[in-house]
Amino acid sequence: xxxxxxxxxxxxxxxxxxxxxxxxxxxxxxxxxxxxxxxxxxxxxxxxxxxxxxxxxxxxxxxxxxxxxxxxxxxxxxxxxxxxxxxxxxxxxxxxxxxxxxxxxxxxxxxxxxxxxxxxxxxxxxxxxxxxxxxxxxxxxxxxxxxxxxxxxxxxxxxxxxxxxxxxxxxxxxxxxxxxxxxxxxxxxxxxxxxxxxxxxxxxxxxxxxxxxxxxxxxxxxxxxxxxxxxxxxxxxxxxxxxxxxxxxxxxxxxxxxxx
Amino acid sequence: xxxxxxxxxxxxxxxxxxxxxxxxxxxxxxxxxxxxxxxxxxxxxxxxxxxxxxxxxxxxxxxxxxxxxxxxxxxxxxxxxxxxxxxxxxxxxxxxxxxxxxxxxxxxxxxxxxxxxxxxxxxxxxxxxxxxxxxxxxxxxxxxxxxxxxxxxxxxxxxxxxxxxxxxxxxxxxxxxxxxxxxxxxxxxxxxxxxxxxxxxxxxxxxxxxxxxxxxxxxxxxxxxxxxxxxxxxxxxxxxxxxxxxxxxxxxxxxxxxxxxxxxxxxxxxx
Numbered sequence: 001x002x003x004x005x006x007x008x009x010x011x012x013x014x015x016x017x018x019x020x021x022x023x024x025x026x027x028x029x030x031x032x033x034x035x036x037x038x039x040x041x042x043x044x045x046x047x048x049x050x051x052x053x054x055x056x057x058x059x060x061x062x063x064x065x066x067x068x069x070x071x072x073x074x075x076x077x078x079x080x081x082x083x084x085x086x087x088x089x090x091x092x093x094x095x096x097x098x099x100x101x102x103x104x105x106x107x108x109x110x111x112x113x114x115x116x117x118x119x120x121x122x123x124x125x126x127x128x129x130x131x132x133x134x135x136x137x138x139x140x141x142x143x144x145x146x147x148x149x150x151x152x153x154x155x156x157x158x159x160x161x162x163x164x165x166x167x168x169x170x171x172x173x174x175x176x177x178x179x180x181x182x183x184x185x186x187x188x189x190x191x192x193x194x195x196x197x198x199x200x201x202x203x204x205x206x207x208x209x210x211x212x213x214x215x216x217x218x219x220x221x222x223x224x225x226x227x228x229x230x231x232x233x234x235x236x237x238x239x240x241x242x243x244x245x246x247x248x249x250x251x252x253x254x255x256x257x258x259x260x
Numbered sequence: 261x262x263x264x265x266x267x268x269x270x271x272x273x274x275x276x277x278x279x280x281x282x283x284x285x286x287x288x289x290x291x292x293x294x295x296x297x298x299x300x301x302x303x304x305x306x307x308x309x310x311x312x313x314x315x316x317x318x319x320x321x322x323x324x325x326x327x328x329x330x331x332x333x334x335x336x337x338x339x340x341x342x343x344x345x346x347x348x349x350x351x352x353x354x355x356x357x358x359x360x361x362x363x364x365x366x367x368x369x370x371x372x373x374x375x376x377x378x379x380x381x382x383x384x385x386x387x388x389x390x391x392x393x394x395x396x397x398x399x400x401x402x403x404x405x406x407x408x409x410x411x412x413x414x415x416x417x418x419x420x421x422x423x424x425x426x427x428x429x430x431x432x433x434x435x436x437x438x439x440x441x442x443x444x445x446x447x448x449x450x451x452x453x454x455x456x457x458x459x460x461x462x463x464x465x466x467x468x469x470x471x472x473x474x475x476x477x478x479x480x481x482x483x484x485x486x487x488x489x490x491x492x493x494x495x496x497x498x499x500x501x502x503x504x505x506x507x508x509x510x511x512x513x514x515x516x517x518x519x520x521x522x523x524x525x526x527x528x529x530x531x
Contacts, residue, residue, distance in 0.1 A: 052425050076427040088419050092293055093472050102415050106427040111408045138474075154422070 005030040005162055005193050006051055011060035013046050020046040021057070022217040028195060028210065030161075033188045035204045036197045038214035044197040045084075047214065048164045051195065052079055064162070077107055080155030082148075082165040090140045096150050097135040100125055103154035125157040129183060145176025152183070163187065165196045181207055264498050272392045273384040273504070276451055277490040279399035280460070283444045285486035286406055288465030289478055290437060293417040299336060299438070300458040302351035304445045306332035306358035308454050311379045312365035321379065322394055322446060329442035332358055337438060382453030382505025384497055395447050402440050402447075413437055414475070451494070453505030463512035464489060470519045485515050 004027040013021040020043040028034050036044050049055035050062050053069035053076065062069040065078065072079075080103075103125070104118045126132040129149040134142065142150060148168050155163060165184075169177040177200070185207055188194050198204065204211050204224050211227040213219035220227045264270050291300050310328025314321030332354050340350040366376065378386045387395070406413070415423040416433050424430045441461070448457045468481035493508030500507075 049425075054424050072427075081422075081425040083421050083425060087421050089293060089295075091469070092418055093469075093474050093478060094418065095474055098475055102411075102419070102422065103426060105411050105415055105423075108411075110412060113411070 003030050004028060005065060006195070007061075007063045008050070009061045009063075011050065011062055012058045013043070013050060013055060014058045019216055021050070024060070024214075024218050026212065026218060026221060028193070030193055031191065032209050033185075033194045033207055034196070034210040034212060035208040036195065036212045036214055037199070037201065037204060038219075042215045044214055045166055047212075048081070048166055048195065048197060051162075051164060052076065052081055077158045078161045080158065080160035080163045082151045082155045082163070082168045084166050084170065092139070094139050095135065096126070096131060096137050096139060096142070096153075097122060099139050099150055100153045100157055103157035107158050121157050121159075122153075125153040128156055128187070129153045143176070144172040145180065148172055148176070148180055149183070152180075156187075160192065162193045162195070165194070165198075167197050167199060169198075169200065264495070269385055269387065270494075270498060272387040272389070273451060273494050274491070276387045276392055276395045276447075277494050278487075279395050280444075280448045280451060281487040281490040282483070283399060283402055283406075284448060284460045285464055285468075285482040286479060287441055287444050288461045288463075288486070289468070289482050290413050290417040291441065291461050292465040292469060293414075294420075296441070297458065297462045298348055298351050299333070300441060300445070300461050302336060302355045303329050303333050303438075303442050304449075304454055304458045305355050307446060307449055307457075308362035308380070309358035309360075309365065310362075310446075311376075311449070311454070312362040312369075315376075316365045316369045320390065320394075322391060322449075325449060326443060326446045328358065329446055330439050333438040333442045334435060337434065378453075379449060380454050381503045382449075382451050382456065382508070384451065384494055384504045386450045391450055398443055398447055402443055405436065405440060409433065409436065451490075451504050452508055453503070456505040456509045459509045460486070460489070460512060463509065463516050467512070467516045467519050470516075470523060485512065488515065 006026070006028040008024050008026045011021055011024045012019070024043075024047070036047060038044050046055055050057055051064055051069060053062075053064070053072050056070055064072060065075055067075055100122045101114060101118065104114060104121060108114055108118055123132060123135075126135060129152050131146060131149045131153060134146060134150075139147065139150060151168065152165075155165075163184075169180055172180065181203055184194060184196070188207075196203070196208075208224055210221065211224050212221040213227055265274065291297060307325040307329050310325030311321040313319075313328065314324035317324065336347065336350045336354050339345060339353075340347040375386070377383075412423070412428055412433050415426075415428060416430050416437070420430060420434075423433075444461070445457050448460060452460050464485035465478075465482045467485045468478050472478035472481050489508045489512040493511050494504055496502065496511075497504040497507040
């Protein structure tokens with residue numbers, strides 16, 4: 001069995017009176033593709049922020065690469081993070097190249113300006129996600145799917161060992177979403193450990209090796225076949241939740257049961 | 261026309277204007293990008309309290325205004341970050357309190373003949389030799405810090421969350437940027453005036469946003485608009501004897517609305 005790249009022990013996170021994470025103990029092995037599912041407000045984003053060390057737990061320990069998450073220092077660069085990007089002003093006339101280059105800023109360090117090596121890394125990252133030809137395009141001019149790839153390229157620009165993604169396909173059409181997940185799969189095949197927060201249960205079934213069901217506390221975590229049952233689903237989403245079966249065999253999305 | 265530059269007070273006003281133009285055009289981009297316009301207005305009004313305290317204590321008002329502005333900028337950030345308070349509410353509270361303190365200090369000095377009007381609305385006659393030295397020294401320091409942290413300021417203004425997860429010390433950078441905004445406001449106060457200084461931080465940058473095709477051109481256009489407004493404003497205020505701050509800001513606004521007008525005309529033509 002591979003070594004744990006992320007290890008949480010009895011982690012509690014409280015925001016004033018709200019408990020975001022309650023007694024979460026979890027190990028994620030190096031090389032795994034792990035999906036975190038759960039309803040809104042279930043602590044999924046908090047979990048990712050704890051792993052990257054910007055949210056400090058109220059109690060418990062979080063270790064990433066064997067080091068306490070808040071003390072990662074330069075090791076933080078081994079983690080790529082694709083956020084929900086809700087706080088970005090897309091009207092800023094930034095090119096895709098400059099946007100991806102931002103991911104190198106921490107690596108470059110303060111008081112310094114990007115060198116040729118940094119620019120090469122940007123080109124490499126854009127090639128990896130197949131958007132090299134969009135380098136000079138403005139971020140605002142990209143489609144939803146292309147934007148997500150630009151965010152992914154920025155997260156990959158330091159060749160991370162661990163990639164965290166927070167609902168990366170929100171607002172992206174189905175075809176682009178499928179392509180995006182295929183891309184994640186190929187990154188995973190190249191050895192990157194992936195932790196993905198998703199509402200898309202389909203991804204869980206087809207890509208993940210491990211599923212973490214979160215509802216502030218850990219409902220279940222295991223291989224998809226063991227976790228994807230109606231009992232765990234209802235613990236997270238309420239008694240009316242159920243799997244919605246398409247004509248294919250994999251359960252696809254969570255819906256409420258109707259009377260008919 | 262050039263002979264106006266032979267007057268020492270105009271020379272000082274133009275040198276000071278050059279520093280202001282440079283700083284406001286760069287800092288303005290960060291302000292507009294992060295939506296800090298209102299905090300800029302809050303800080304600039306706080307300088308009134310600082311100026312009045314300077315009059316009361318008989319210290320150069322630039323020094324007391326600098327302290328007041330920096331503390332206000334930090335205060336707004338600390339209060340809105342920790343308490344159950346939105347940032348604009350915190351700004352509203354600080355804004356009014358510092359203005360009230362200013363009025364109180366002026367009342368306490370018991371001398372209403374002080375050159376308060378110049379500070380409020382800006383005057384080309386107001387830049388003394390000592391003010392100019394402070395402007396040059398402080399201006400160079402601010403510029404140096406901007407050059408040092410240029411890319412980091414850009415990142416935290418554009419995508420604070422992305423900057424934080426990438427490992428940048430976002431909190432330190434935010435306080436540093438606010439400090440530089442506060443100091444730029446203080447330097448611009450004498451020529452542009454307390455009431456209008458925040459406009460010079462916002463309007464040229466907002467105009468640049470309308471036409472810039474990339475990050476570099478954003479800063480270049482902002483510089484062009486800012487220098488145009490400051491130089492022409494100073495020149496016109498000398499010729500027509502108008503308050504320099506108002507003249508500069510009105511010129512900025514004319515440029516901004518002209519750009520909007522031309523852009524709309526082009527759009528209509530295309531459709």
